[in-house]
Amino acid sequence: MTKRKKLEILVDTPLLKRIRDLSKQAGVYGYTLYPTFGGEGEAGRWIDDQVTGGAGSKILYVTISEAEIADRFLETLTPLLEEYGLMITVSNVDVLLAKND
């Protein structure tokens, strides 16, 4: 097992490209996107609504990387937390990697 950091970022759909660009600058290249149906937070209730161009919809961006890269990525995201309305969770995970002979 290899120790890694997993970042889960809930972001408004139109802002996803910004997150992807920032992740690449930080050296994060692999990620997975999850659709969401809706939810509720400080700003009220939101629902997945594709008709309005996804402006009110959110998407979950998940990436697993080495601790150093994850920290670098988090540093670039911290100033945007409020402006972009991001919700970020960080967890330590064990990853089973294929052995390269």
Next chain:
Amino acid sequence: MDVLFSPVILFFVLGALAAFARSDLSIPEPLSKALSLYLMCAIGLKGGILVADNGFTWEMVLAAAAGLLLSLLIPIMAFAVLRSFGKLDRINAAAVAAHYGSVSVVTFITGNQILTSMDMAPAGYMIAVLALMETPAIIVGLYLARQGNNSDVQQKGDLFRETVLNGSVVLLTGSFIIGLIIGKEGFEPVAPVFQTGFTGLLCLFLLDMGLLAARRLRNAQTLTFRLVSLGIAFPIFNGLLGSIIGASLGFDAGTTTALALLAASASYIAVPAAIRLALPKADAGLYLAMSLAITFPFNIVVGIPLFTSISIFMVQLWL
């Protein structure tokens, strides 16, 4: 009054009532998206075919110029009122103003369908005017937001893609051009899909829009009495302006009503995503609630019959 008993309006009201009553009625999101694509495709084709049939005219150039003028003027006027009477800060006022300068495709499609059923079909080129009016207001809105503080506006290359190459603009313009190329004869094989089922599918889509608008209103947290008033006052003033301009340019009553509806409507398809990207500090809940939960239902239920009557009167006045 007959307009209010049109099936498309009644389905919209049904959706809104169901949402207010907290019914679990819902249209699956992918179906809703597919319906909106179908409607934009069908209306674009229809406009292109009508223009191919009637040819290019000076009226068309005048309508495009009038549409452009309205989409540049409306956000500037709206911004001033939102700042003073609406008590909004600069970024939020600019974001909301951009929505009112742009147009609502669904309001236009619904109005177009009702006018056609009343033998007052607007000129086909109004579809091109609709596509033309989608984006200029976003640029005006961003300019207004930038005044005094550049750091609040995110100016990146992908904003161009989000505005000019927005899916709805591409589909409307693209299907309009396809309609121009294929003409009436080329349309016949696809007419069963794009013409026969059009009104029925519009009913289904408006049912969903009724649900969406009412749910958005129920969840709106930042709407004040002043902003709700403006959400109704803007379409009345802008629609009247569109009606006066259309009649003074010599358009028929149907085309004048279409221009009035374009001026009166606020975008909730193309603009919200672009504004969320360009002005992340603006409150998305606020501009979506004003355009989708206040102005859109007002235009569907009150605006369409109101601007039809005003336009008929204005056209007679100018004759």
